[in-house]
Every structure is written in C-alpha cells, then in structure tokens.
Amino acid sequence: MQLSKEAVLEKANKACKNTLMETLNIEVVDFGADFLVAKMPVNSRVHQPDGLLHGGATAALAESVGSFVSHIFIDTDKFFVRGLEITANHLKSVRDGFVYAKATFLHKGRTTQLLDIRVTDDADNLISICKLSTISLPKNK
Known part of the structure; x- marks a missing residue:
C-alpha cells in the first residue's frame, strides 16, 4: 500500500516528537519520488555566538533530511x-x-545509500x- 504525500509528511513530522528535530524545530515540508525537503527556522536557538546559523545545526538538519x-x-x-x-561545506551565512x-x-543501493x-x-x-552516507541493516540480526 502506497502512502499519500500528506500521510508521509504527517508520519515524518510525528516521528520528530521528543527528538533533536523537535528541539531544532525541523519540519518536513515536501516529498517526492526521489527527494525530501525539510525546513528549520534560523534564530538564536541555532545561532553560533556571533548571531549566524551554526554549522552544526545545518549538519543536523542535513542528516535528519537524508536519514x-x-x-x-x-x-x-x-x-x-x-x-x-x-560532510558539509558551508558557502554562505544566514542570520534569520x-x-x-x-x-x-x-546512489540507492540495497545496503548503502x-x-x-x-x-x-x-x-x-x-x-x-552536504553528502550523507547511510546504511540499511536488518532488524532481527
């Protein structure tokens, strides 16, 4: 059974409850046959001390979306x-x-992506x- 786009978005955002994604206010906003998009607000919660988006917050957003x-x-x-x-290469800064x-x-392999x-x-x-490598592992082994 194929889930609707709305069902996938709802399921993804529900999975964020009580996680780092909720702490960073990451919201999954779009999804298609071969992609997923999420957004994160840029505010003092994700700033480095000089008021710019922290690279670690960007990496957390990227890893969340890729996973x-x-x-x-x-x-x-x-x-x-x-x-x-x-890996993350930061090219431009953001304040808000x-x-x-x-x-x-x-690459979408059976084991690695x-x-x-x-x-x-x-x-x-x-x-x-950013580039993210993931692995799919069997649950019962």
Missing part, C-alpha cells in the same frame, strides 16, 4: 537506517528566516552542500 529520505524508501518492518558519514534542506539520492543535500535560504541562495 528520513533513506528511511522512506526501505521496508521499515525489516530494516533500519543509520548514518555512516556526513528559514533554511531548507533538500535530499536526493546519488549516498545522498546529496542542498541547504538554501528563503531567497533560494545555496548555503551548504
């Missing part, structure tokens, strides 16, 4: 997803508004480019 998109495309009754490695992370697959995650601001400026 979610990997999770959506596996049989979660049989497998779970874990992050293996994340929202940042949006869009994760797409570069490689995702490209582009983080943009409200004006669609490229803020960070």
Whole structure:
C-alpha cells in the first residue's frame, strides 16, 4: 500500500516528537519520488555566538533530511537506517528566516545509500552542500 504525500509528511513530522528535530524545530515540508525537503527556522536557538546559523545545526538538519529520505524508501518492518558519514561545506551565512534542506539520492543501493543535500535560504541562495552516507541493516540480526 502506497502512502499519500500528506500521510508521509504527517508520519515524518510525528516521528520528530521528543527528538533533536523537535528541539531544532525541523519540519518536513515536501516529498517526492526521489527527494525530501525539510525546513528549520534560523534564530538564536541555532545561532553560533556571533548571531549566524551554526554549522552544526545545518549538519543536523542535513542528516535528519537524508536519514528520513533513506528511511522512506526501505521496508521499515525489516530494516533500519543509520548514518555512516556526513560532510558539509558551508558557502554562505544566514542570520534569520528559514533554511531548507533538500535530499536526493546519488546512489540507492540495497545496503548503502549516498545522498546529496542542498541547504538554501528563503531567497533560494545555496548555503551548504552536504553528502550523507547511510546504511540499511536488518532488524532481527
């Protein structure tokens, strides 16, 4: 049974309760055949001391989005997803508004996945480019 777009978004956002994603106010806002998008507000909760978006918060957003998109495309009754490695190149700074992370697959294997995650601001400026490797492992082993 295929879930509707609305059902996937609701399920993803429900899964964020009582997690880092809720702490950072990350919200999944769009999803398609090969991508997922989430947004995060840029405010003092995610700033570094000089008032700019913290790179660690950006990396947390990117890993959250990448893990979610990997999770959506596996049989979660049989497998779970874990992050293996994340890299982030920060290109531009942000003081306020929202940042949006869009994760797409570069490789979607049975065991490992490689995702490209582009983080943009409200004006669609490229803020960070991230790569995330994930692994799907069997639950009952």
